[in-house]
Amino acid sequence: MLTTIALLVLPNAKYEQSYREYIAELGDEERYPFPLDFDHTDFAELLAKKERFRNGIDLPDGFVASTTYWLVEGDEILGVANLRHQLNERIRHAGGHIGLGVRPAKRGCGLGNLLLKLTLDKAFDSGINPVHIHCHKHNAASARMIIANGGILESEIGDGGEVVQRYLINAL
Numbered sequence: 001m002l003t004t005i006a007l008l009v010l011p012n013a014k015y016e017q018s019y020r021e022y023i024a025e026l027g028d029e030e031r032y033p034f035p036l037d038f039d040h041t042d043f044a045e046l047l048a049k050k051e052r053f054r055n056g057i058d059l060p061d062g063f064v065a066s067t068t069y070w071l072v073e074g075d076e077i078l079g080v081a082n083l084r085h086q087l088n089e090r091i092r093h094a095g096g097h098i099g100l101g102v103r104p105a106k107r108g109c110g111l112g113n114l115l116l117k118l119t120l121d122k123a124f125d126s127g128i129n130p131v132h133i134h135c136h137k138h139n140a141a142s143a144r145m146i147i148a149n150g151g152i153l154e155s156e157i158g159d160g161g162e163v164v165q166r167y168l169i170n171a172l
């Protein structure tokens with residue numbers, strides 16, 4: 001039973017310490033969503049870079065504008081989501097509109113379902129419908145989270161030796 005009062009916020013300096021703890025907690029684990037790979041030595045520059053991504057400025061080749069959201073409670077970051085503002089050919093194929101993750105110590109108690117729901121609300125509010133969301137077939141928690149939020153399996157494809165499941169979620 002989820003009893004947390006968590007909010008979705010844009011990245012801001014208030015959460016610097018929690019962000020650093022979050023990255024340390026991830027250790028060598030592959031990081032989702034991709035902005036967790038950004039260098040965070042200079043925290044102000046990290047925030048500025050996220051803002052550039054949000055505004056579509058200085059994007060690397062092949063990237064579309066995207067907004068990062070933090071799921072927070074008090075001063076703590078519980079999870080991170082990244083909402084792509086549109087698809088291009090590459091992420092329509094594999095990647096989709098939303099990437100997200102929950103910090104390891106907080107997994108398995110409903111926060112992934114909540115984070116996806118709140119991020120879907122942002123997507124639908126901005127006119128994205130349906131939302132394309134993809135996961136590796138072996139990632140049972142991710143697939144169940146997507147299905148719990150109304151995901152309908154559209155197709156499965158091979159990608160780099162893995163099977164990627166491609167789901168669609170329509171606004172209610």
Ligand SMILES: CC(C)(COP(=O)(O)OP(=O)(O)OC[C@H]1O[C@@H](n2cnc3c(N)ncnc32)[C@H](O)[C@@H]1OP(=O)(O)O)[C@@H](O)C(=O)NCCC(=O)NCCS
Nearest residue numbers: 101102107108109110111112113135140141142144145148
């Ligand atoms: C995927 C992830 C975000 C899910 O977050 P979470 O907070 O653990 O998920 P929840 O507790 O909300 O559970 C979501 C669903 O997965 C199920 N689930 C949770 N952990 C599971 C596990 N280890 N194995 C199988 N199912 C699991 C839950 O029962 C729930 O399904 P239900 O609603 O049908 O009961 C989290 O595991 C994570 O951050 N993983 C690493 C990053 C990642 O893989 N991101 C997704 C990339 S596509």
